[in-house]
Amino acid sequence: MTTESPALELRRVNKWFGPVHANKDISLSVNRGTIHGIIGENGAGKSTLMSIVYGFYQADEGEILINGQTCHIDNPQASIEAGIGMVHQHFMLVDTFTVLENIILGVEGGARLGEGLAKARLELARLEKEYSLEVDVDALVGDLPVGLRQRVEILKALYRGAEILILDEPTGVLTPQEADHLFRILNTLRDQGKTVILITHKLREIMAITDNVSVMRRGEMVAHVGTNETSREHLAELMVGRSVLLQVEKSEAQPGNALMNVVGINFIDADGVKRLKDINLEIKAGEILGIAGVSGNGQSELLEILGGTVTPTSGSILYKGEDITKSDKFNARDLRKIGLGHVPEDRHRAGLVLPFTAHENTILGYHDAAEYNRGTTLDKAAMIETCESHIEKFDIRPPNPNLKASGFSGGNQQKLVLAREMEQNPDVLLVGQPTRGVDIGAIEFIHKQLIQMRDAGKAILMVSVEIEEVMSLSDRIAVMFDGFIVGELDAKDATETKLGLMMAGIQDDADPSSAKNKEVAE
Amino acid sequence: MSEQSAKFGTPAKVPAWVNLALIPFVNLMAAFFISGIVIFIVGDNPFQALEVLVYGAFGYADAIGYTLYYTTNFIFTGLAVAIAFHCGLFNIGAEGQALMSGLGVGLAALYLDFLPFWLVIPIAIFAAALFGAFWAAVPGYLQAKRGSHIVITTIMFNFIAASIMTYMLVEILIAPGGQSPESREFEAVTWLPFFHDFLPIPETPLNISFIFALLLSAAFYYFVWHTRWGYEIRVVGQNETAAKYAGISPAKNIVLAMFISGALAGFVGVNEVLGVHHRLILDFTGGFGFVGIAVALMGRNHPVGIFIAALLFGALYQGGSELAFEMKSINREMVIVIQGLIILFSGALEHMFRPKIEAFFKRKSTTQVAEA
Numbered sequence: 001m002t003t004e005s006p007a008l009e010l011r012r013v014n015k016w017f018g019p020v021h022a023n024k025d026i027s028l029s030v031n032r033g034t035i036h037g038i039i040g041e042n043g044a045g046k047s048t049l050m051s052i053v054y055g056f057y058q059a060d061e062g063e064i065l066i067n068g069q070t071c072h073i074d075n076p077q078a079s080i081e082a083g084i085g086m087v088h089q090h091f092m093l094v095d096t097f098t099v100l101e102n103i104i105l106g107v108e109g110g111a112r113l114g115e116g117l118a119k120a121r122l123e124l125a126r127l128e129k130e131y132s133l134e135v136d137v138d139a140l141v142g143d144l145p146v147g148l149r150q151r152v153e154i155l156k157a158l159y160r161g162a163e164i165l166i167l168d169e170p171t172g173v174l175t176p177q178e179a180d181h182l183f184r185i186l187n188t189l190r191d192q193g194k195t196v197i198l199i200t201h202k203l204r205e206i207m208a209i210t211d212n213v214s215v216m217r218r219g220e221m222v223a224h225v226g227t228n229e230t231s232r233e234h235l236a237e238l239m240v241g242r243s244v245l246l247q248v249e250k251s252e253a254q255p256g257n258a259l260m261n262v263v264g265i266n267f268i269d270a271d272g273v274k275r276l277k278d279i280n281l282e283i284k285a286g287e288i289l290g291i292a293g294v295s296g297n298g299q300s301e302l303l304e305i306l307g308g309t310v311t312p313t314s315g316s317i318l319y320k321g322e323d324i325t326k327s328d329k330f331n332a333r334d335l336r337k338i339g340l341g342h343v344p345e346d347r348h349r350a351g352l353v354l355p356f357t358a359h360e361n362t363i364l365g366y367h368d369a370a371e372y373n374r375g376t377t378l379d380k381a382a383m384i385e386t387c388e389s390h391i392e393k394f395d396i397r398p399p400n401p402n403l404k405a406s407g408f409s410g411g412n413q414q415k416l417v418l419a420r421e422m423e424q425n426p427d428v429l430l431v432g433q434p435t436r437g438v439d440i441g442a443i444e445f446i447h448k449q450l451i452q453m454r455d456a457g458k459a460i461l462m463v464s465v466e467i468e469e470v471m472s473l474s475d476r477i478a479v480m481f482d483g484f485i486v487g488e489l490d491a492k493d494a495t496e497t498k499l500g501l502m503m504a505g506i507q508d509d510a511d512p513s514s515a516k517n518k519e520v521a522e
Numbered sequence: 523m524s525e526q527s528a529k530f531g532t533p534a535k536v537p538a539w540v541n542l543a544l545i546p547f548v549n550l551m552a553a554f555f556i557s558g559i560v561i562f563i564v565g566d567n568p569f570q571a572l573e574v575l576v577y578g579a580f581g582y583a584d585a586i587g588y589t590l591y592y593t594t595n596f597i598f599t600g601l602a603v604a605i606a607f608h609c610g611l612f613n614i615g616a617e618g619q620a621l622m623s624g625l626g627v628g629l630a631a632l633y634l635d636f637l638p639f640w641l642v643i644p645i646a647i648f649a650a651a652l653f654g655a656f657w658a659a660v661p662g663y664l665q666a667k668r669g670s671h672i673v674i675t676t677i678m679f680n681f682i683a684a685s686i687m688t689y690m691l692v693e694i695l696i697a698p699g700g701q702s703p704e705s706r707e708f709e710a711v712t713w714l715p716f717f718h719d720f721l722p723i724p725e726t727p728l729n730i731s732f733i734f735a736l737l738l739s740a741a742f743y744y745f746v747w748h749t750r751w752g753y754e755i756r757v758v759g760q761n762e763t764a765a766k767y768a769g770i771s772p773a774k775n776i777v778l779a780m781f782i783s784g785a786l787a788g789f790v791g792v793n794e795v796l797g798v799h800h801r802l803i804l805d806f807t808g809g810f811g812f813v814g815i816a817v818a819l820m821g822r823n824h825p826v827g828i829f830i831a832a833l834l835f836g837a838l839y840q841g842g843s844e845l846a847f848e849m850k851s852i853n854r855e856m857v858i859v860i861q862g863l864i865i866l867f868s869g870a871l872e873h874m875f876r877p878k879i880e881a882f883f884k885r886k887s888t889t890q891v892a893e894a
Contacts, residue, residue: 307767308769309766309767309769331769332766332767332768332769333768333769333770334769335769336769342767344767346763349761349763349764350761350763350764350766350767351764351767352761352764353756353757353760353761353764354760354761355760356756356757356760360753363753364757364764364767364768365767365768365769367750367753367754367768368750372750373750376749376750377744377748377749378748378749378750378753380748
């Protein structure tokens with residue numbers, strides 16, 4: 001410990017939302033010139049805590065000290081003045097403005113833009129050099145890839161004089177290579193004396209880059225440890241409160257016949273953008289086919305098409321040898337009837353009707369099945385009975401079929417959706433982001449269920465942006481980039497680097513130097 | 523996961539009666555309070571005004587009859603707006619749909635009056651529902667297939683309906699030799715029975731349409747919450763993406779919900795034209811379609827709530843005319859001001875008191891949990 005006062009210190013911070021105690025007696029001390037990780041499951045209170053530091057919320061009790069001085073941060077402006085910069089999970093940039101215009105947004109410095117822009121240009125040139133944050137300041141933000149947009153956010157914070165930089169789940173939208181690049185930038189920042197706070201739920205990142213880590217669980221700070229004194233398993237245990245299995249246990253796959261063949265699918269969306277380009281896939285019984293890729297490279301569209309919600313522009317889908325794209329059965333309702341389960345990528349947007357009760361959500365998509373109807377009347381008793389059996393089998397909490405879907409936590413909501421689709425015993429199951437926003441304990445359970453289904457001889461297609469998940473769960477992996485399948489490989493041969501390159505659009509066999517060029521060119 | 527983790531982060535419950543009864547009541551009281559100030563400023567005693575209003579609405583048999591007669595219209599339009607709301611649609615066109623239903627009733631009653639009552643009355647009612655339904659289904663179709671915003675199209679359809687009615691009454695259906703734009707009186711065979719025809723009560727416009735309103739309320743409840751079609755409509759209204767994912771066609775349900783909405787609005791034509799006026803006149807809808815929006819909002823799109831809200835507005839209509847008659851500084855316009863304030867507080871400002879009231883009950887519920 002150094003004698004100088006910490007860059008940021010929190011003393012017994014408490015925050016309630018109505019009756020919910022979101023932050024309980026949080027104390028935290030972040031030393032200057034370090035990268036400090038804050039890890040915790042979804043809903044553990046990480047984002048609330050950082051929003052308090054950034055002035056979005058005010059703490060109900062407790063103190064915030066910056067460089068040893070008590071600070072009253074009651075709005076983001078005060079926080080910026082205190083030298084705190086925040087890079088949000090969802091970027092706060094104007095797509096139709098240039099990088100330069102985005103950076104001076106809010107600090108234009110006078111009524112006439114010209115002077116401010118000129119000054120900013122000079123200052124930015126200095127910052128870019130100092131922190132090796134190259135970005136074309138005259139490019140439109142909308143034209144930049146995600147990794148560069150994030151860089152703009154970091155520059156924006158530095159331009160405002162940030163000494164403490166908070167990054168909220170910064171790697172969610174990045175390829176592994178882009179994430180590594182980000183880590184290099186963060187290291188440079190640290191070496192130049194800045195303080196970085198990294199909020200994440202990914203253990204890999206914590207281990208890779210932080211100096212210290214604080215673990216949150218259910219609104220409380222449960223541990224502060226030096227990163228080199230801990231391990232992934234230990235951190236996972238601290239996060240969940242019990243030991244968890246990080247590795248998925250599974251036997252060798254026994255692939256059978258192809259139940260679904262995707263043949264030359266192309267899709268052009270309403271804006272005329274070609275989202276899928278000549279997709280060919282085989283989904284076999286007894287096998288999990290994982291689709292890897294950075295989000296927004298066509299996986300969502302592929303899943304929607306296979307689920308029957310969107311009609312492909314060309315190409316066909318064979319289900320058990322029969323071309324379903326040409327028949328009038330090609331809609332979500334009829335595909336369910338012939339044995340296609342579909343867990344959508346976004347449970348809030350598609351998988352659930354949040355204001356509906358759990359038992360009403362249990363029949364979504366199956367509401368005209370005979371088992372839920374008596375004549376014209378919906379059989380509420382049958383709905384509740386099915387829902388209760390799902391709750392029991394998937395250990396959904398709280399076990400209340402009359403609770404609104406919005407009242408369940410993320411993991412339990414996901415289990416509601418999974419239970420609905422899996423308990424219909426489909427032959428082919430499409431799963432999008434099976435564990436997005438789900439806590440570690442539930443992830444373990446969901447993975448087990450998927451493996452069980454595979455072992456029962458079902459065909460599973462899984463789309464996930466979590467590269468670790470794809471690698472540990474899949475038997476075969478196809479990687480998507482820019483609407484193409486750039487390659488398909490056996491899960492046994494997959495490494496993070498290999499997949500990462502493919503996710504950036506570089507073929508397996510391409511030489512690594514050209515890969516670098518491509519990344520820079522972007 | 524432990525017991526504690528299930529509780530952590532889940533929102534606290536606010537008792538249902540707070541949402542369903544207390545908040546609407548507080549909104550209503552706020553509207554009355556402001557109305558009271560207005561009445562005081564124009565120089566009358568607000569408490570006396572309230573007394574006259576309540577007496578005028580419920581104080582004697584005639585008053586009750588009139589109140590329920592107005593209530594009937596508000597139930598129809600309230601249900602009409604509510605079914606569209608359940609599908610996520612804002613039907614501003616109940617007024618025009620009601621007007622067109624009058625045309626349906628009129629045509630049936632004027633040209634089929636050679637039929638016996640047990641045939642012509644059902645046909646006229648069917649025509650009313652069908653005309654209203656058609657007038658709502660067209661904007662519904664345009665919304666579903668062409669993306670034309672339903673608020674805009676239903677407003678435009680109100681104007682078109684009013685123009686069609688004027689043309690029909692001035693040029694075609696006008697009573698032979700008549701000087702004003704109204705049809706001849708229908709044959710008595712087509713008239714709906716009044717309540718005073720079969721009950722020992724004073725003569726009022728209250729007719730068996732009121733029974734229809736109660737039956738339709740029950741049917742509404744059953745349809746929306748206990749059939750798969752109602753389920754589909756609600757899914758589309760709450761989450762269109764989830765509907766598509768579940769294989770529910772938003773387009774089909776939008777047209778269906780608007781069709782039903784228009785049919786419900788069409789019963790205003792039954793009550794007014796077939797039940798009371800017994801001839802087709804201009805403007806028989808009298809703003810019931812628009813007030814139906816406030817009724818549905820206040821009634822939380824639930825038939826029971828709609829009945830209560832409709833009764834409130836029925837009482838305001840009836841008590842309000844009494845008020846305008848009795849008190850020197852209050853005229854018809856002042857009554858509309860009071861109605862406007864109620865719509866303002868229970869519609870536009872519906873959520874003004876909500877956070878405070880909910881926070882109070884949430885805090886209360888956690889202390890109870892803590893004590894237990």
